[in-house]
Amino acid sequence: VYTLGIDVGSTASKCIILKDGKEIVAKSLIDVGAGTSGPQRAIDAVLEAAGMTRDQMAYVLATGYGRNSLMGLADKQMSELSCHARGASFLFPEAHTVIDIGGQDVKVLRIENGTMTNFQMNDKCAAGTGRFLDVMARVLEVRVEDLGDLGAQSKKHVGISSTCTVFAESEVISQLSMGTDKCDIINGIHHSVAGRVAGLAHRIGVVKDLVMTGGVAQNRGVVSALEEELGCPILTSPLTQYNGALGAALFAWQAATR
Amino acid sequence: VYTLGIDVGSTASKCIILKDGKEIVAKSLIDVGAGTSGPQRAIDAVLEAAGMTRDQMAYVLATGYGRNSLMGLADKQMSELSCHARGASFLFPEAHTVIDIGGQDVKVLRIENGTMTNFQMNDKCAAGTGRFLDVMARVLEVRVEDLGDLGAQSKKHVGISSTCTVFAESEVISQLSMGTDKCDIINGIHHSVAGRVAGLAHRIGVVKDLVMTGGVAQNRGVVSALEEELGCPILTSPLTQYNGALGAALFAWQAATR
Numbered sequence: 001v002y003t004l005g006i007d008v009g010s011t012a013s014k015c016i017i018l019k020d021g022k023e024i025v026a027k028s029l030i031d032v033g034a035g036t037s038g039p040q041r042a043i044d045a046v047l048e049a050a051g052m053t054r055d056q057m058a059y060v061l062a063t064g065y066g067r068n069s070l071m072g073l074a075d076k077q078m079s080e081l082s083c084h085a086r087g088a089s090f091l092f093p094e095a096h097t098v099i100d101i102g103g104q105d106v107k108v109l110r111i112e113n114g115t116m117t118n119f120q121m122n123d124k125c126a127a128g129t130g131r132f133l134d135v136m137a138r139v140l141e142v143r144v145e146d147l148g149d150l151g152a153q154s155k156k157h158v159g160i161s162s163t164c165t166v167f168a169e170s171e172v173i174s175q176l177s178m179g180t181d182k183c184d185i186i187n188g189i190h191h192s193v194a195g196r197v198a199g200l201a202h203r204i205g206v207v208k209d210l211v212m213t214g215g216v217a218q219n220r221g222v223v224s225a226l227e228e229e230l231g232c233p234i235l236t237s238p239l240t241q242y243n244g245a246l247g248a249a250l251f252a253w254q255a256a257t258r
Numbered sequence: 259v260y261t262l263g264i265d266v267g268s269t270a271s272k273c274i275i276l277k278d279g280k281e282i283v284a285k286s287l288i289d290v291g292a293g294t295s296g297p298q299r300a301i302d303a304v305l306e307a308a309g310m311t312r313d314q315m316a317y318v319l320a321t322g323y324g325r326n327s328l329m330g331l332a333d334k335q336m337s338e339l340s341c342h343a344r345g346a347s348f349l350f351p352e353a354h355t356v357i358d359i360g361g362q363d364v365k366v367l368r369i370e371n372g373t374m375t376n377f378q379m380n381d382k383c384a385a386g387t388g389r390f391l392d393v394m395a396r397v398l399e400v401r402v403e404d405l406g407d408l409g410a411q412s413k414k415h416v417g418i419s420s421t422c423t424v425f426a427e428s429e430v431i432s433q434l435s436m437g438t439d440k441c442d443i444i445n446g447i448h449h450s451v452a453g454r455v456a457g458l459a460h461r462i463g464v465v466k467d468l469v470m471t472g473g474v475a476q477n478r479g480v481v482s483a484l485e486e487e488l489g490c491p492i493l494t495s496p497l498t499q500y501n502g503a504l505g506a507a508l509f510a511w512q513a514a515t516r
């Protein structure tokens with residue numbers, strides 16, 4: 001039995017094809033999300049990678065911010081909170097807390113026995129989200145995917161005192177004009193994101209294992225700053241970018257075999 | 259007796275020279291604030307406008323965000339909250355609530371008998387401040403001082419659903435790409451500011467007369483959107499830009515004649 005999960009985020013569309021609810025057969029990630037051709041392209045790409053057709057999928061389940069735009073394409077829609085909890089539990093069976101930093105939001109989930117039991121979310125303020133990093137990368141004239149490696153070269157602590165994206169951007173501009181090293185500024189930016197996200201995590205408490213998912217989890221600077229802030233090791237892997245889609249494919253398998 | 263009040267804001271420096279604590283002799287406004295030559299230039303400009311010298315000032319009092327940078331120049335520093343309350347009561351004797359939207363913050367003050375008795379302030383988030391308007395003016399490629407007149411030409415309601423400056427900026431960009439009229443977008447922006455500021459005002463309650471001060475009070479679009487939101491007429495005048503400096507000059511007169 002093959003099932004397909006698709007996660008339509010604000011900035012990327014991700015798909016997973018799962019065999020028998022156990023084995024990841026193929027995955028795809030297209031860097032554009034809701035309101036674009038991204039979701040369709042992600043589906044086409046994952047089917048091609050698997051060498052399969054839509055008809056061979058027993059069940060297609062959509063999740064994420066833009067899931068409702070897939071009415072015709074998916075058999076069902078489901079909240080990304082449930083899917084993220086399910087995906088993280090599959091990848092890390094001992095996961096009890098999931099921190100998901102997406103392109104426009106941050107979610108902290110508590111998991112008991114593979115199910116989400118509590119959560120905190122920020123989707124109103126760009127601070128602490130992927131968008132914050134996008135804004136800073138633009139000002140620093142570096143690629144957002146290079147931030148992690150650049151921040152790792154930092155030798156001096158540079159504090160960014162404003163939490164607000166707009167005010168922090170001005171601080172970064174004035175640091176640049178004072179000749180501060182970019183790597184040090186980037187390290188300060190990672191700590192700003194970590195501080196903001198830690199604030200959210202403290203509201204529900206952090207229980208080990210702590211797993212980090214979403215695109216920003218690929219930035220090792222943010223991950224290590226967050227480990228420092230929370231005083232707790234963080235589990236992650238490149239696969240966690242597909243975490244929502246994976247959860248969707250798992251729920252799809254449940255629906256297909258019920 | 260001549261006294262000088264200076265208000266060093268985040269984006270502008272303003273001065274007032276007062277005669278006998280009653281009569282405004284001269285004023286100046288320089289469009290750069292704390293950390294620049296703005297404060298000194300504003301002092302030079304107001305003295306020149308009055309045809310007077312620093313020595314003829316019985317007392318110089320500094321207020322505002324950057325007041326502490328004037329250690330050598332002023333006889334005393336004082337919180338801008340007190341100065342704004344005093345200035346507004348001078349201009350509008352029946353003022354009981356003052357809404358001051360500055361370049362980087364928003365303050366709502368309650369006044370009883372000319373003295374500040376309660377306040378609410380936002381200086382952490384750019385939403386609802388002058389900075390929000392600066393960001394939007396840049397995206398729309400119009401001058402921030404033209405926003406009021408342009409918004410007044412709006413014929414259709416365009417809602418900006420995000421409060422966050424960063425997310426609202428994206429909404430504006432996508433409205434522009436859909437060909438929405440700039441004037442309608444600007445009107446939506448004014449309502450966004452008004453909604454945010456009204457939220458702050460409701461926390462302490464609005465008691466008439468309601469006075470609006472600060473640079474943004476010169477934008478009639480924001481003023482009328484805020485009147486709508488609060489269901490209450492707003493008193494303002496071009497002089498309210500100098501409100502903090504005026505309050506400082508009034509306190510200076512008190513100190514000089516004690």
Ligand code: SF4
Pocket residue numbers: 124125126127163164165166167382383384385421422423424425
């Ligand atoms: S603090 Fe800054 S980033 Fe957060 S909502 Fe306000 S404007 Fe947006």
